[in-house]
Amino acid sequence: MKPPFPGADKEIISIRVMNLMREMVFVLDADKKITFINPAAAETLGYDENVLIGKNMGVFTPGTNDIENLLEQTGLEGSANETEAVLISKYGDMIQVLLTVEAAGGSLGASSAYIIIALDISEHKALERELRMGFDELSALNDILIISRRELERTNAKLVELDKLKNNFISMISHELRTPLTAIKGFLRFLSEGVAGPLNQEQQEFAGLINRNSERLLRLISDLLDMSKIESGTFSINMGKADLTAVINSSIADISSIASAKGIKLEKNYTDKERPAMIDSYRLSQVIINLMNNSLKFSPDKSKITLGIEESGFYRIKYPPYVNTAGLNTCSYYVITIKDGGSGIPEGMHEKIFDRFFQVTQSSTSKPHGIGLGLPITREIINKHGGRIWAESVSGEKGASFVFMIPAE
Ligand SMILES: Nc1ncnc2c1ncn2[C@@H]1O[C@H](COP(=O)(O)OP(=O)(O)OP(=O)(O)O)[C@@H](O)[C@H]1O
Numbered sequence: 001m002k003p004p005f006p007g008a009d010k011e012i013i014s015i016r017v018m019n020l021m022r023e024m025v026f027v028l029d030a031d032k033k034i035t036f037i038n039p040a041a042a043e044t045l046g047y048d049e050n051v052l053i054g055k056n057m058g059v060f061t062p063g064t065n066d067i068e069n070l071l072e073q074t075g076l077e078g079s080a081n082e083t084e085a086v087l088i089s090k091y092g093d094m095i096q097v098l099l100t101v102e103a104a105g106g107s108l109g110a111s112s113a114y115i116i117i118a119l120d121i122s123e124h125k126a127l128e129r130e131l132r133m134g135f136d137e138l139s140a141l142n143d144i145l146i147i148s149r150r151e152l153e154r155t156n157a158k159l160v161e162l163d164k165l166k167n168n169f170i171s172m173i174s175h176e177l178r179t180p181l182t183a184i185k186g187f188l189r190f191l192s193e194g195v196a197g198p199l200n201q202e203q204q205e206f207a208g209l210i211n212r213n214s215e216r217l218l219r220l221i222s223d224l225l226d227m228s229k230i231e232s233g234t235f236s237i238n239m240g241k242a243d244l245t246a247v248i249n250s251s252i253a254d255i256s257s258i259a260s261a262k263g264i265k266l267e268k269n270y271t272d273k274e275r276p277a278m279i280d281s282y283r284l285s286q287v288i289i290n291l292m293n294n295s296l297k298f299s300p301d302k303s304k305i306t307l308g309i310e311e312s313g314f315y316r317i318k319y320p321p322y323v324n325t326a327g328l329n330t331c332s333y334y335v336i337t338i339k340d341g342g343s344g345i346p347e348g349m350h351e352k353i354f355d356r357f358f359q360v361t362q363s364s365t366s367k368p369h370g371i372g373l374g375l376p377i378t379r380e381i382i383n384k385h386g387g388r389i390w391a392e393s394v395s396g397e398k399g400a401s402f403v404f405m406i407p408a409e
């Protein structure tokens with residue numbers, strides 16, 4: 001092999017290389033006494049180089065024979081495996097090192113039997129400890145997460161069970177309440193009609209009061225029952241061919257006495273022509289009555305409620321952005337609008353009012369009756385018809401405007 005530095009003195013080159021090395025280098029004689037130590041070793045261990053010449057490696061490993069044993073293992077020929085060890089500096093600092101020992105086998109002369117190279121791995125070790133601690137913390141966190149997830153799953157299962165129980169309870173109690181209430185209303189009618197003898201005016205008034213409150217109670221019970229069916233996914237409608245105009249007209253007639261009691265004018269903005277549609281007449285009448293009841297409830301005396309029916313192609317209907325029309329039939333639709341002159345829907349609440357039990361906060365003195373189930377039930381009925389419902393604000397105009405669409409035949 002060609003010498004790497006032709007003409008150069010090998011020993012000088014070796015010493016200069018060792019002086020430049022960042023690893024600690026120790027050269028020992030056959031008696032294991034130090035004959036050379038490089039500047040990196042002297043500096044790291046805090047000794048003057050000259051002080052260490054003639055000492056053995058035990059200076060750096062007080063109380064143990066680790067390095068001595070390693071040298072024994074190495075023998076005078078060969079090399080030992082890399083070993084981790086701890087060297088103690090003059091100031092008592094512990095330096096973790098990776099040691100490589102090589103027996104020179106007399107090739108360096110009698111004064112140089114062993115070469116020991118020590119790589120300072122203290123930082124590496126500290127990092128390893130930190131990583132291990134981090135890992136331990138992470139696995140502890142992971143254990144906590146697994147436990148929390150199990151608890152959440154148990155709670156969730158319990159909640160689903162409770163929700164089912166609640167729905168069953170509401171459904172059962174509503175049925176139980178409806179039967180005696182229907183009987184009360186029936187006998188009340190007998191009384192009012194004088195079947196049990198004529199009533200004087202005051203008695204007639206009281207009977208009327210009982211009747212109105214029974215009606216309200218009955219509606220409340222029906223709404224609770226509908227809502228529990230919606231929540232349990234068992235709410236269904238019975239579609240049949242019918243005339244939408246007739247259904248809307250008869251719903252208006254049902255409610256006209258409440259309107260006239262408040263002096264509210266009901267204005268029909270449509271012609272009475274037949275409008276055939278596949279609908280559940282009973283449920284659609286419930287929709288009109290719910291919306292009209294709201295308009296009447298939130299409107300001042302002597303105001304006006306306008307109803308409109310139009311027919312429009314799917315793509316010409318303008319929906320607010322929150323209305324999801326995905327999956328709707330792109331056929332022709334009847335678009336029904338109910339517009340009142342009441343308090344209106346505050347900005348940002350047009351979507352929320354369709355949530356169950358949601359009511360726009362009213363001053364406690366003027367809180368109107370109801371529990372906030374009318375609109376969510378109404379929306380479900382419209383959705384089941386393959387339609388959509390939303391509330392609109394007419395800028396610059398007072399009052400609320402509700403619009404719904406259902407497929408025209
Ligand atoms: N025409 C309207 N004008 C003003 N606010 C309305 C109108 N319709 C609905 N709202 C608001 O939306 C809320 C929810 O209406 P929804 O019909 O669901 O419940 P409710 O009328 O309060 O009670 P329920 O219908 O169960 O008797 C109402 O409480 C009211 O705040």
Ligand SMILES: [Mg+2]
Pocket residue numbers: 290293294370373374375
């Ligand atoms: Mg209502």
